[in-house]
Amino acid sequence: MVGPACFRALREVVGFSLLSWAHQLLNPGKPQGLVPVFDTAPALTDYVKSRLQEALDANNGQHPRVIVVLRRCGKGAVDFCSAVGLPQESALKWDMAETAPGGPFQEIAASDVFLNCVYLGAHRIPPFVTHESLSLPGRRLRVTCDVSCDTNSENNPIPVYSSYSSFENPTTPASPQLDSPEPRVIVIDRLPTLVARECSEEYSILLLPNLLTLYRRDRGGAWKRAEQTYRIVRREQRSQHREES
Numbered sequence: 001m002v003g004p005a006c007f008r009a010l011r012e013v014v015g016f017s018l019l020s021w022a023h024q025l026l027n028p029g030k031p032q033g034l035v036p037v038f039d040t041a042p043a044l045t046d047y048v049k050s051r052l053q054e055a056l057d058a059n060n061g062q063h064p065r066v067i068v069v070l071r072r073c074g075k076g077a078v079d080f081c082s083a084v085g086l087p088q089e090s091a092l093k094w095d096m097a098e099t100a101p102g103g104p105f106q107e108i109a110a111s112d113v114f115l116n117c118v119y120l121g122a123h124r125i126p127p128f129v130t131h132e133s134l135s136l137p138g139r140r141l142r143v144t145c146d147v148s149c150d151t152n153s154e155n156n157p158i159p160v161y162s163s164y165s166s167f168e169n170p171t172t173p174a175s176p177q178l179d180s181p182e183p184r185v186i187v188i189d190r191l192p193t194l195v196a197r198e199c200s201e202e203y204s205i206l207l208l209p210n211l212l213t214l215y216r217r218d219r220g221g222a223w224k225r226a227e228q229t230y231r232i233v234r235r236e237q238r239s240q241h242r243e244e245s
Contacts, residue, residue, distance in 0.1 A: 010076030022055035064112035102126035104133035
């Protein structure tokens with residue numbers, strides 16, 4: 001990661017997810033349509049707040065329960081939850097300690113919104129959810145947002161969907177489909193463009209210092225770390241391929 005833009009990008013992820021949750025409550029059975037783009041992050045925050053309030057009124061004032069599998073990028077999602085008025089206890093932060101026992105996790109199925117912010121490595125991990133875990137009684141999960149967007153990867157820890165979504169059609173159904181509340185999955189690989197200008201400006205500020213060191217990329221810094229990460233992943237992939245052969 002050359003710059004920690006993921007911290008800021010996660011506001012779009014959680015914003016989009018909460019808009020989808022609100023849409024399902026306010027328009028049951030109706031597919032979510034085109035989501036507007038925003039000039040600024042405060043404009044996005046205000047819009048999500050207003051839609052969330054409408055949904056809370058329709059949900060007897062009950063806030064959605066959000067689980068964020070953090071790793072390095074998830075903190076931005078938790079901060080946005082707070083910014084739009086979700087109580088601290090409604091945004092649950094999971095990291096390696098919580099996922100170490102291995103899924104699928106019934107706690108995720110019992111939440112309303114699930115954000116997966118985990119970078120996929122070369123090795124498969126137990127899935128966080130499965131079609132079977134989402135079929136059990138007591139499921140509340142309506143919206144899953146998969147930041148990794150690795151639909152076709154055999155290492156995908158959310159193997160319950162088979163297609164991407166888009167700004168025009170923001171969610172895709174679980175596959176095979178499940179009964180109400182129907183779980184929908186957001187799989188959009190360019191979510192930061194929801195606030196395109198600010199995201200571009202912020203990332204440019206983060207990227208410029210690294211571009212100025214590109215000529216000495218072999219001496220350390222972000223470029224050297226990127227090369228080391230690449231070599232580690234390639235080594236893991238070759239090792240896994242040999243084991244499977």
